[in-house]
Amino acid sequence: MLPEIENLLRLQEADKEIRRLQEEIGELPKRVAVIEQKLAGTKAQLDKAQASVKADEATRRKHETTISDLRGKISKYRDQSLDVKTNDQYKALLHEIQFAEKEIAATEDKILELMLNADARDTQVKTAQAELKSETAEIEMEKAAARERTAEDEKQLAQWRARRDQMRAGVSEDLLRHYERVSKFRGSGISEVRDHKCMACQVMLRPQTYNDVRTGQQTVVCDSCQRILYFNPANEMQAIEPEQKRSRRHHPKIDAPQAWYYRQEYGDSGEVLLCLANAGAQASRRVFDMHTGRLIGDILIREGDYRHAFPEDITGAIRLNGHWTEADMETWGIEMPMTALDSLHGDLEAARHEMNAHPGKSQTPAAVPTEQAAS
Numbered sequence: 001m002l003p004e005i006e007n008l009l010r011l012q013e014a015d016k017e018i019r020r021l022q023e024e025i026g027e028l029p030k031r032v033a034v035i036e037q038k039l040a041g042t043k044a045q046l047d048k049a050q051a052s053v054k055a056d057e058a059t060r061r062k063h064e065t066t067i068s069d070l071r072g073k074i075s076k077y078r079d080q081s082l083d084v085k086t087n088d089q090y091k092a093l094l095h096e097i098q099f100a101e102k103e104i105a106a107t108e109d110k111i112l113e114l115m116l117n118a119d120a121r122d123t124q125v126k127t128a129q130a131e132l133k134s135e136t137a138e139i140e141m142e143k144a145a146a147r148e149r150t151a152e153d154e155k156q157l158a159q160w161r162a163r164r165d166q167m168r169a170g171v172s173e174d175l176l177r178h179y180e181r182v183s184k185f186r187g188s189g190i191s192e193v194r195d196h197k198c199m200a201c202q203v204m205l206r207p208q209t210y211n212d213v214r215t216g217q218q219t220v221v222c223d224s225c226q227r228i229l230y231f232n233p234a235n236e237m238q239a240i241e242p243e244q245k246r247s248r249r250h251h252p253k254i255d256a257p258q259a260w261y262y263r264q265e266y267g268d269s270g271e272v273l274l275c276l277a278n279a280g281a282q283a284s285r286r287v288f289d290m291h292t293g294r295l296i297g298d299i300l301i302r303e304g305d306y307r308h309a310f311p312e313d314i315t316g317a318i319r320l321n322g323h324w325t326e327a328d329m330e331t332w333g334i335e336m337p338m339t340a341l342d343s344l345h346g347d348l349e350a351a352r353h354e355m356n357a358h359p360g361k362s363q364t365p366a367a368v369p370t371e372q373a374a375s
């Protein structure tokens with residue numbers, strides 16, 4: 001790999017980290033602002049509750065004044081009643097007194113109602129005060145954490161910026177300009193090549209371009225996305241690894257109470273998956289369409305274990321890995337779920353791969369007794 005390319009790779013890493021840190025630093029005040037807004041809401045609620053308490057107290061004082069005024073009136077009427085000359089005058093005064101007494105009783109009721117309300121108001125105030133206290137503590141903690149995080153981010157940012165400048169110094173001006181132009185539009189300016197593809201835009205490279213990248217003697221850019229390309233042999237090796245893993249396919253057990261098979265042809269049905277299972281002294285057989293997973297025909301039951309009950313189905317079939325309980329399969333209805341079908345397809349592919357890799361050793365679709373092949 002060209003040293004310039006190595007510098008560009010580290011530069012890209014630094015650029016990415018700088019962007020991340022800047023975003024994080026920008027996010028922290030927003031988080032604090034959200035809690036501050038909540039705090040303002042609680043404060044407003046507390047103010048409202050406290051204002052209600054004050055308003056109630058004023059109303060109560062007004063009612064008390066009304067009562068004392070009415071009492072004053074009553075005692076005045078009583079005094080006057082001593083001096084009245086006629087019965088009518090006396091009755092009129094008595095009427096006034098009764099009227100005032102009724103009004104006193106009504107006002108006393110209103111005071112009582114306010115006193116009952118006062119308890120609820122008091123709870124409201126106390127709840128809001130407690131909320132305010134915990135939210136204030138929370139915001140102080142959040143602010144402290146944000147300050148700490150920001151300071152740490154700033155420190156790292158300075159380090160990454162210094163590293164970035166160092167890397168930039170190790171790249172030619174033209175290449176750097178190209179890198180920055182592409183980075184600005186695409187978010188990254190350099191891309192790895194794997195399996196003949198640009199990993200950033202997933203476009204296949206022309207053979208000549210691919211060879212140029214692999215040899216690593218000159219800088220090459222992707223025709224499609226313009227990113228500067230590089231090749232890492234270590235990663236190309238990793239891509240091959242899953243192929244090797246395949247050969248370690250788990251082999252189905254010969255004495256399993258349930259066995260899955262693949263057949264290339266099955267009467268008029270073409271490719272099918274068979275599920276043979278033992279249940280007590282009987283064996284069952286289900287036939288599924290290989291591509292849709294739909295159940296073909298009815299479930300067939302015969303006496304004896306499946307090996308003796310369905311020998312014609314087993315001979316020449318490819319044994320597959322797969323096990324589902326009878327209860328599970330009953331829930332499938334007339335079609336097996338995609339997960340089950342995918343798993344069987346995957347295992348068939350692995351079995352075929354194995355057969356190609358070790359043709360002498362493995363089971364083949366030809367008339368080889370499958371029991372031997374599976375052991």
Ligand SMILES: [Zn+2]
Pocket residue numbers: 191198199200201202203222223224225226227
């Ligand atoms: Zn590309």
